[in-house]
Amino acid sequence: MQLDKKNVKTALFAASCALLGSNAVAEDWEYDAAIMYYGESDRVQAVEGIFHANKDLKNGREFSGKVVLDSLTGASANGAVPQDTPQTFTSPSGKGRYEGKANEMPLDDSFVDTRLQLGGQWSQPLGENYLFSAGANLSAEFDYQSIAFNTMIGRYLNKKNTTLSLGLSYAFDRIQPDGGRPIALSRTVPDAEQFDSQEAFDQAFNATRQSGGDDSKNTLDIIFGLTQVINRRWITQFNFSLSEVDGYLTDAYKIVSEVNTDGRAISQRYESRPSTRSKMAFFAQSKYHFKKSVWDISYRISDDDWGLTGQSLETRYRYMFANNSYLEPHIRFYQQDAADFYQPFLLAGEALPEFVSADYRIGKLNTYTVGLKYGKKINNGREYGVRLEYYNQTPQDIGIEAPGQLAAQDLYPSINAVIVQFSYKY
Template identity: 45%
Template sequence: MQLTPKHNIASALAMASCSLLSYQTLAEEQASVNDGWNVDAAIMYYGEQERVQAVEAIGNVQKSFGESSLLDMKLVVDSLTGASASGAVAQSDSQTFTRPSGNGEYTVAAGETPLDDTFQDTRVQLSANWQEILNADWTVNLGVYGSNEYDYLSLGLNAGVERSFNKNNTTLALSGAYTNDTVDPVGGRPVALSEMVFRSDYDGDDAYQAAFDATRLLGDDTKQTADMMVGVTQILNRNWLMQANYGFSSVSGYMTDPYKILSIVDGNGQSHGYRYENRPDTRTKHSVYILAKGALDKGVVDFSYRYNTDDWDIQAHTLETHYRYYFTPSLYGQLHLRYYQQQAAKFYQPFLRTGQVLPDYASADYRIGEMSTYTVGLKFGHRLSGGHELSYRIEYYQQNPENNGTEIPDELNNHDLFPSVKAIVAQISYSF
């Protein structure tokens, strides 16, 4: 089953617009260690309570060529299993759902949040980026990206240019990325807001298959994303710098999650079937990001704020900080705190009502609903001889979905329609 690819275009843009100062420092370090080679390897575990589990292997290789060129290559392989919320609401009786493929059914116990236990996938991601310092003032870069899952293929390009002023104390950056995604869901793409069919309602397999096929569209579909980012980095003094970015993103194509559904409930909150969701095929996003980073007597600290808004009416605020403390020159600990708050998309609905005229767009996916999240993490690193480093990271993440103001019918008040999602992230990394 598909998980929306974790590749974030913003990360490609960040790579495309990294500061000249940090690049020069990295190149100098690489030139003195392993003849310009730098390798990072990591294994990460992500586990949600009673939901998705993921294991990810990450390999990153950087090679500097002289003092002006840097090649960065990355390989990510991850495996995901577990159960994902389908979008249906809990009921006082057990519920049976048709699997996305149309082959078979699964049953959810009374009072339980409906989770689709067919969630599984393996993803392979490759990316490469070339950075070139043209002279003391100009830096350019170019990157490519590819990611493949069972039902999702993503291919992209990114490029950027930087201009330094004021004795390299000020850097302006402009970068962009373009990605083309191909979606080929298991069982096919559902017809927008079509009703789920069940084998038990038909006399034979042929009649059921014909009814199921009527809820599906033939072939795959695509999505295109164009991103732009402009930013400035300013060194304030020998200990502090600030960075400010503005990002713009335009997305068009298939953005519906083919595996998400909505319950149809009556005035008492009892379910009378399910419909597949539908989302708009265009989306325009804006973001503003501000970062302050400083060197302390025995550590480094940063504070950041990000504001996101789009024409789906999703607005989000993110506050984040890292504080790294050096116990010795070779041993450090790092604290990570993050808070995120989001308002729901304008077409988000936790359920549909019987007798209601169907809207053009509707989704009960909690990921585009109203929510707040927080992350608390610790990381410890040990610098070894020869420029090597071993680090450990452990984080706790909690997501708290909230009602966006929808009136809840009687029966549904007996159930938790907005359950929290809790997860643990653990990672071991080795750099050499």
């Protein structure tokens, strides 16, 4: 095509409009919303929605805000062992009872919770070679509140192919369990009908509660990061993180069965966890762009002074079709070793340990996730997606010999969950 004076003028005008247009777009808000359903068979059901807004300002500055609302109902394992007869438990508040079915892991079905989280993050360049970011998060549910602040500084090297970063985060959490914080290892008060009056029951129940002590938790996290562009198609990331937690780390709603030599549960005790935890983790991620697909693989290994070591391997493979839609299979494997103080039950007559928990989530555990996402990019940067996943948790036997009737019980039942998610970006 030959360019005459008029064509050049037109081309320059079009280019100016495009530049102005792109600036206008850059200053627009971008929104990303998602709603997810998580359902375990016979246990927890949760619905969680996220609304994320992002604004690109001039000169690389960026602000993002996030609102998260989630609602949880259903039953959760209380930590007690199953028995060949039904068992009655007092609800965490002390104001009700629930029954564990014979030969099934006892489930507390009194959980109903709604959580609201608000977050804001600011990031901007500092000169040519540095990036700064700071943010805050607030989270509230009826028995738990959290406030967290974070800041990060990044340094670009090698034509911005290498980024070194250092991030710090501090969180202050307040824990106010329904019914108050139980005294660690105290026996639960099982049945209000054993008492002459409600006052007598209340007195016995209140005797298991802490009147003072710490009801908060402080978490300090530090992350060292390295992001490296390998070539035009390949980018990698390595993070090393340290975390120090101190405060009330016990789960106020979890109990441990005390069993005799016949395997009969003669009492239930409230669990007890240490008041500090030091964690470290190494995370590596690689992303590679093939001609029509993107392969994402990541690995994490974590260790802490509770003896909990965990590893996860996760991969996503996005295949992009010509019509701007894509399919993305997702697979994740996770394995953890039990915390030093995890045990499925206590033996009556033996000395009580200082710390004990029968919460399977800190026991020896294998999990896997398989899922598939379909997404489609529409015009003007809009995109929708739907995701379906299956999540399996298989707690592992830690080799403690189960006495009497417990030998016939499944102390490590598997849990299956389905995850469905819709997302829309505009």
